[in-house]
Amino acid sequence: GDSVTQMEGPVTLSEEAFLTINCTYTATGYPSLFWYVQYPGEGLQLLLKATKADDKGSNKGFEATYRKETTSFHLEKGSVQVSDSAVYFCALKTTDSWGKLQFGAGTQVVVTP
Amino acid sequence: DTEVTQTPKHLVMGMTNKKSLKCEQHMGHRAMYWYKQKAKKPPELMFVYSYEKLSINESVPSRFSPECPNSSLLNLHLHALQPEDSALYLCASSRGQGTYEQYFGPGTRLTVT
Numbered sequence: 001g002d003s004v005t006q007m008e009g010p011v012t013l014s015e016e017a018f019l020t021i022n023c024t025y026t027a028t029g030y031p032s033l034f035w036y037v038q039y040p041g042e043g044l045q046l047l048l049k050a051t052k053a054d055d056k057g058s059n060k061g062f063e064a065t066y067r068k069e070t071t072s073f074h075l076e077k078g079s080v081q082v083s084d085s086a087v088y089f090c091a092l093k094t095t096d097s098w099g100k101l102q103f104g105a106g107t108q109v110v111v112t113p
Numbered sequence: 114d115t116e117v118t119q120t121p122k123h124l125v126m127g128m129t130n131k132k133s134l135k136c137e138q139h140m141g142h143r144a145m146y147w148y149k150q151k152a153k154k155p156p157e158l159m160f161v162y163s164y165e166k167l168s169i170n171e172s173v174p175s176r177f178s179p180e181c182p183n184s185s186l187l188n189l190h191l192h193a194l195q196p197e198d199s200a201l202y203l204c205a206s207s208r209g210q211g212t213y214e215q216y217f218g219p220g221t222r223l224t225v226t
Contacts, residue, residue, distance in 0.1 A: 032212035043119075043203050044156065044217040051212065089155055098169060099144055099210030103155035 002027045006090050006104035013080055013111050021075040021088055021107045023064075029094030033057075033066055033073040034101070036089040044089065047075075085111045116140075117218035119204050125224045128194060134221045136187040136204030144168075144210045145187040147179060148203040150220070156203055162187060163210050194225045 007022040025031065032051045036044040048057030053068035064075045073090060090104040117138045126132050136145065144163050148156035161169035162181040176198075178190040187204055201222055205215040 030212075032214070034214060036217075043117075043201075043219040044205075046214050046216060049214050087153075093212045095212055099146070099161050099163070099207065100158055100169070101156075101215055106153070106155050108153075 002029075002031070002092060002094060002102045004090050004092055004102055004104035006088075006107050008105070009087075009108035011107060011109045013109065015082055015111055015113055016079045017111075019075070019077045019080045019084070019109065021090075021109070023073045023075065023090035023104060025071050025073065025090075025092050025102075027071075027092055027094050027102075029096040031092040031094045033064070034091045034093075035062070035064055035073070035075050036091060036103075038087045038089065038106075040086070047088070080109075080111045082111045082113055085109060117204055117206055117216050119202075119218035119221050121221055122219065123222045123224075125226060126191065126194065127226055128196075130194075131190070131192045133191065134189040134202055134204075134223075136189075136218055137185055138206040138216070139185055140206065140216070141184075142206035142208055142216075143184065144207045144213075145181065146205040146207075146215065147177075147187070147189050148205065148217075150201040150203055160189075161210065168210060191223075194223075196225050199223055199225045 035047040048059045050057045050066035147159040150156040160179045180188040201220045204218040207213040207215045
């Protein structure tokens with residue numbers, strides 16, 4: 001079955017540091033890949049997406065590239081801010097999944113001043 | 114506009130109460146979803162509606178009863194809940210059940226006493 005594996009957190013960084021969150025997947029169909037962010041006490045926000053191999057999704061300084069050869073979709077940001085402290089979820093949907101989003105376990109990121 | 118709204122924001126109910134959660138979107142999306150999220154975990158899918166018809170029920174106990182009165186509204190009726198049902202309940206919508214991205218509401222924080 002489909003699955004998503006994310007690096008475990010919490011990831012603690014200083015402001016202006018470089019952030020990478022690793023995400024790898026297994027899928028039987030052709031997945032679309034997503035990163036969602038959840039700030040404390042809130043719902044999930046779509047951060048970025050990629051629908052086919054070599055696509056790069058980007059938003060708010062975050063980027064992720066759909067790598068079919070390594071089945072990966074790592075999230076990166078060059079300079080984090082305290083306001084980036086949140087839980088980040090990698091997720092996929094396939095054409096066979098009947099609309100089901102398969103989530104990774106989530107990675108908590110804590111940015112300190 | 115990519116907004117999904119949910120009411121109420123917080124709900125406290127006893128085990129004998131009947132209450133309802135409401136979700137609304139005006140993006141013309143034809144698929145709507147209910148998720149349950151426990152602390153520090155990814156959301157778990159409960160129900161999927163497609164074109165106002167129930168498409169997926171993830172073996173959810175009958176004390177949770179979904180309803181889709183029209184293409185913009187989704188309700189979740191609650192009856193005789195247990196304390197372990199306390200969680201954040203998230204609504205989401207997407208253009209369809211395929212590989213489209215899902216947009217989430219802010220959630221209802223439910224506490225069962």
